[in-house]
Amino acid sequence: MKLLVILLLIMLVVSCNQQENREQLLQKRLDSLVTNTYKPGFGEFMGNIQIHHAKLWFAGENQNWKLADFEMNEIKENLEGIQKYCSDRIETKSLGMINLAMDSLSLSILKKNKEMFQRNYANLTNSCNTCHQATSHEYNVIVIPKNPPFSNQDFQIKK
Ligand code: HEC
Numbered sequence: 001m002k003l004l005v006i007l008l009l010i011m012l013v014v015s016c017n018q019q020e021n022r023e024q025l026l027q028k029r030l031d032s033l034v035t036n037t038y039k040p041g042f043g044e045f046m047g048n049i050q051i052h053h054a055k056l057w058f059a060g061e062n063q064n065w066k067l068a069d070f071e072m073n074e075i076k077e078n079l080e081g082i083q084k085y086c087s088d089r090i091e092t093k094s095l096g097m098i099n100l101a102m103d104s105l106s107l108s109i110l111k112k113n114k115e116m117f118q119r120n121y122a123n124l125t126n127s128c129n130t131c132h133q134a135t136s137h138e139y140n141v142i143v144i145p146k147n148p149p150f151s152n153q154d155f156q157i158k159k
Helices: 002-036 042-061 065-085 090-110 114-134
Strands: none
Touching: 042 065, 042 090, 042 114, 065 090, 090 114
């Protein structure tokens, strides 16, 4: 009887240890998944924003307001991506300085007002540069584009 109790106790201890080992292994795998999973960087989001900023100008110039609204949303999504994935970067704290310019530009698209769009687009571009200056990236200078960024996209409204 005594022997049986001892044997049972040993079995219990062994199985507890195994359980612990399995948990540790699982945790290790989880940790490595989190650290090795691809996360887009600040510069990648900015590269995307650059593309949509450029397309936005030609959408507005062509009074293609649906496309302009779409491009605005793409910029917004990338700004949200920075908030979500680059919260460890000090520069992310300055991101809010673009919000007012974004809202004013959205309003001019909603109003389908080309002059207002041009003015607020210039304001947005200024706020890109203001943030670049504030975050010691003043050498990244953004301007109003002269040519459409892609030749395979038509910015005019389909008739
Ligand atoms: C937080 C303030 C902030 C705002 C607002 C901001 N940027 Fe940036 N931008 C940065 C920082 C920081 C970098 C450098 C990113 C890095 O470390 O790679 C950068 C880099 C860039 C680059 C260089 C990326 C490359 O691949 O060459 C471009 C282009 C750019 N931004 C465009 C824009 C445009 C267009 C806007 C406005 C619509 C804008 N940015 C608004 C902070 C900002």
